[in-house]
Amino acid sequence: MRQSRTLLTRAAGVLLAGVMLAAAGVSAHAEGDPPSEEPNRLTNTSFEEGEDATTAPGWSPLWGRNELVSFSDERASDGVRSLHILREDGMRTGGFVSERVPADAGETHELSFDQYRVGGALSVTFYFDDADGNVITQPYEMVRSTTDTWERTSVRFEAPEGTVSARLLFYAVSGATLNTFIDDVWFGLASEEPEEPELSPVETILAQDENLEYLGTPVTTQIPSQAAHGIEDGRHVSYQAFKGSPDAGYPATFAVTDVATGEQVRTCVIDGAEHSRNLNIADDGRVYWGTYHDSKLWRYDPATGECEDLGRMSDQKDSTFGMSPGPDASMYIGAYPDGRLLHVDPVTDEVELLREIDPNADYIHSIAYHEETDTVYVGSGGQVPQIWKITDAGRGEQTLIADNSTAPGLNDGATFVGRMDIVGDRIFAQVGLRMLVLDLDGNVIHWDADQTRYFFGHHLIAGADPGTAIFSTAGGTLVEYDIATNTFEPTNISIGGYLSNGVVDDSSGTPLLYGTSASGVFVADLESESLVSENAIDFAQPTLIQKLHAGPGNSVWASGYMVGLAQVDKSGADHGPTMQRGQYESAAVRDGKLYLGAYGHAKLEVLDPATYDPTDGSTVPRLFDGLAEGQDRPFGMAYNPDRDEIYMGAVAIYGQTQGGLAIWDGATGEHEWLTSEIGQDENIVSVAYNPVDGLVYLGSTVDGGLGSDPSGNTAGKLIVFDPETRTVVTTIDPAGEEREGITGLMVDPDGVVWGVAEEALFAYDPATGESEVKGTVGGRYGAGTTYWAYGTVTMSDADGRIYVTAGYRFSVHDPATGETTRIANGLQWSAADEDGDIYLSAGAHLFRYNVAGSADEWTCTETHTDRVDGGLTVPEDAVVCLDGARVNGGVSVEAGGALLIENSSSIRGGLMSADAATLRVRDSEIRGAVSVTGTTGEFVFMGNEVRGSLHCSGNLSEPDDEGSANAITGAVAGQCTALAPVEGDSPNLS
Structure with missing residues (x-):
């Protein structure tokens, strides 16, 4: 029984109520009182003075853009009018900024105001200026208040040293609409922050409903960045960043590992970051990396053993990939979007945009600098792989030296130059795990377009003998390349996976390779071709739950991002070991086995609980993939026991818009793909089989693969498919009007098809051919944003109700009453077990909603x-x-x-x-x-x-x-x- 959990949950609910009341006491605009005794440093604080916004004392439109701001008498919280900021699609950005007012260096300042937000997001910026009027810093905060009501909001920032004045800006950000009214503005020294009890993310979830129960963090993964190799205190060390989940309290972590022993020398938490894709060492030994999703630049100094947050790299949302040391201890960085080549000055820490490589290249996954010629080589991609040569340390002439015309077949199965290193006078590039060898002018030395999984690793390194290089191939065998003869010779050394990075050290008289592999660190004797040591890196932490899957035998499974699969312990005490493989986006149960759809290339794999070993990925064999058909993300799957077929829907690969449907025959093991036969440019994100009418229901989205241009489709569809004739019967707009995506499809016992169309929960009855919106369970899709999987819909066998997650909202629909009710916020994915309980994810955390009447709650004695x-x-x-x-x-x-x-x-x-x-x-x-x-x-x-x-x-x-x-x-x-x-x-x- 669950009395103890219920009481704890209720206590959390009381605590949350206390927080809400305290917050209400701070933010309520009772009688217009300012937040402290400090006088208001602003003038015209209720916007009552001036004929309009262009002549208002104390304020002016930013950049002279008058079209965004106006004074309105439509509503006001103080006086008779307010400031109205309206930015619609197609309008430029802008805002309303105050004149300079006094500000005190080293003190925290507060801007508070009443906001009536109709929609969109408002940004508030503080410009802290020095005595010459130059901006020292300009911190900002996105402010969202409750819509359609006046609500008091406050923003606080500390003025840096040298500050003498401040300007306050209400700003409509680029790429977002905004419709808001602002009134009764106050600025001055901040009052003392009220003491408020803080709820953890888990407590915040539990406090919303007493039937929610916390089950821990089931998926723990070791997802490293590429490795860099250094020497500290005379010992070889490996530098890596490991993925975390900052929203769940487990940020990414930078780790220094002793290569010879596997000992963790030190770690530092990368606050606010989820991960880093790459890192590299500058000539002075300092290590640089970029983070996502907070787009910051970090640096580790081995002299001090400390990690330093260097701040945002630019005003864009930078995703960093390729990195290479440059001249004079500098660092090159390849940033997405727009294929930007950045350069970090090691003295000033300034990040300079050198250039955008090519209008058709969004990504720079690889960079290599050649010191002798002061030349930077850049591997771009996104749609097609290309290599560029740029003179004068990246500031000179740019020349395309490798593409499909110089290396025929380069584009086949690849859209990126994934890795690139220079050894001697040779450029070694990885394109779709094939090896391309060029001289420094781009002449092809070696290329075999038909290679598969040959250059299998992150870096190629200089070998023991001059003019040689070492890399790993599929299976983990190390291969030596001879530059002079252009020949490859496999060694007898296998490291069990890819080589991430390393260095050959012959100071002992024997050439030893100190390296980092896919599974840990190792030392190899290149003379005897044997392993001296091999140690796992003992570092893993909870990671984001990518999806939840109902499995055979009333089991529940959690898959991780970017890898990971673990069986859930329903008590929450001891979850199954995490298999370091994935990421699994969809699943179906057939014949006591769990069939899994894995990203990328839309792979179908099968897990048999009788033979499954989470430490051995080969126990989950692959049945087929969708590479040849251009398929990538398998978001929907269903099993048809009447025909013994599994249906797997997919979204297209990068840059493409044609998704597809795979059909796997359980009797023969054969499969087929249907693409345009399902619909032109349709991308399938949900699948359900209806045993009542024998048809398959598919939900599509207008969004194709990342980096793809709009297909022209304006709405996702509910597609009715006949598995016998392999034809589309009809397509439907189930919400009654167009929505961009149809997700979370489920069929109830009466054959009614349920799903989510953006914000709407709908039910389509094949018997009548009519669809009805049953309630609001999510939010409308934002303009210009890619959405694939969005909603999950399940029916509980315990109470017959429909449980839905959509847009981090958890709701229930009662078919008996027709009512749809919000249960909790902050929960993303869900799955129901055979007892009727609902399992839900929030970041790395797992919860269960104990449905009244479920078998595990009350078993009759x-x-x-x-x-x-x-x-x-x-x-x-x-x-x-x-x-x-x-x-x-x-x-x-x-x-x-x-x-x-x-x-x-x-x-x-x-x-x-x-x-x-x-x-x-x-x-x-x-x-x-x-x-x-x-x-x-x-x-x-x-x-x-x-x-x-x-x-x-x-x-x-x-x-x-x-x-x-x-x-x-x-x-x-x-x-x-x-x-x-x-x-x-x-x-x-x-």
Whole structure:
């Protein structure tokens, strides 16, 4: 039973209520009082002065853009008018900025104001200026208040040294619409922050509903960046960043590992970051890396052992990929979007934009600098792989030296130059795991377009002998390349996976390779071609739950981002080991096995619980993939037992818009792909099989692969597909009007198809051919944003209700009443087990929503289906169930007991319950007095006939009639007055 969890949850709820009340006390605009005794440093604070926004004392439109700002008498919180900022699609950015007002260096300043937000996001910027009027810093904060009501908002920032004045800016940011009204603005020294209890992310979720239960972090992964190799205190060390989940309290972590022993030398938390894709060492030994999704530049100094946050690299949302040391201890960085080549000055820490490589290249995955010629080589991609040569350290002439014309077949199966290193006078590039070798002018030395998985690693390194290089191939075998003869010679050394980075050290008299592999660190003797040591890096942490999957045998599985798969322990105590493989986006159960759809290239794999070993990825074999068909992300999957077929929907690869549907035949093991046959430029993100009509239902989205141009499709569709004829029967706009994506498809026992169309929960009835919106469960898609998987829809076998997650909202729809109710915010993905409970994710955290009546909550210890004479007593910790039974002599429930009555059961002699764990009485008859007091858990009393009095008091909650009223002939008192009686022989309405 769950009394202890319920009490903890209720305590969290009380704590949250306290936080909300405290916040309301701070932000409420009672009588217009300022937040402190400090005088307001602004003028015209309610925008009552001036004919319009262009002539207002103390304020002016930013950059002279008058079209965004105006004074409005439509609404005001103080006086008769307010500031109106309106930015619609197609309009330039802008805002409203104050004149300079005094500001105090080293002090925290506060800007507070009333906002009536109709929609969009408002940015507030503080310009802190020095004595010459130059900007020292310009911190900003995005401000979202409740829509369609006045609400007080405050923003605080500390003025840096040298500050003498400040300007305050209300700003409409680029790429977003805004419609808001602002009034009664105040600026001055901040008052002391009120002391407020803080809720953890987990407590915040639990506080929203007492049926939510926390189950821990099931997926723990070791997802490293590329490695860099250094020497500290005379020992070889490996530098890597490991992926985390900052929203879940586990940010990315930078780690220094002793290569010879595997010992963790030191770590530092990369606050606010999820991961880093790459890092590299400058000539002075300092290590640089860029983070995502917060787009910052970090540096580690081995002399001090400290990591330093160098701040944002630019005003764009930079995603960094390629990195290379440059001249004079500088660093080159390749940034997305727009294929920008950046340069970091090691003295000033300034990041300079050298150039955008090519209008058709969004990514720079690889960079290599050649010191002798002061030349930078850049590998670009996104749509096609290319290599560029740029003289004068990246500031001179740019020349294309490698593409599909110089290396025929370069574009086949590849859109990036993934890695690039220079050894001697040779450029070694990885394109689709094939090796391209060029001289420094771009002449092709080696290229085999038909290679597969040959250059399998992050870096190629200089070998033991001059003019040689070492790299890893598929399976982890190390290969030596001879530059002079252009020949490849496999060694007898296998490191079990890819080579990330390393260095050859012959100072001991024996050439030893100190390296980092896919699974850890190693030392290899290149002379004897043997491993000297091999150690795993003992570092793993909870990672983001990518999806949740219902599995065979009433199991639940959690997949991770970017890898990871773990079986959930439903107690939350001891989740299964995480298989370091994935990322799994969809799943279906067939013949006791779990079939999994994995990104990228839309792979279908199968997990047999009888043979599965989480430490051995080969125990989850691949059945096929969608590489040849241009498919990448398999977001939807369903099983058809009538035809023994699995259907897997997919989104196209990068730059493409044609998604597809794979059909796998369980009897033969064969598969086929349908692409344009499903619909031109349709990308399938949800799949459901309907056993009632034998058809397959597909949900599509207008968004194709990343980097793709709009296809021209304006709406996602509900596509009805006939698996027998392999044809589309019809397509439907299920929300009644166009929506960009149809996700979360599910079929109920009556054959009705449920799903999510952006914000709307809909139900399509094939019998009538009509679709109806049942409620709002999510939000509308933002303009210019890519959406694939968005909603998940499941029906609980415990209560027959529809549970939905969409846009981090968790809702329930009751088909019996037609009502849709929000349960909690902050929950993303969901899956239901066979007991009817709903499993939900929030970042790395897993929760369960315990649905009333689910099997794991109440298992009957005693069941009666026939006549019971002499009365019945329910003792402590017992769960007694009456299913169509008749009890003569009355029923008594003792403290801690649970009584569940259903299906026209009857009691002669009354019902007395004191301090029960739960009491659930449905559709039954009771003759005699009913008294229910002190129930600590669920209390349901619905659709019953009571011939006697009914008294309830001291229960955790009022009785729930679940929408079915009771007929009561006697007096009704206490909490039971909440029950709604219906007309009976002589109903008592007191």
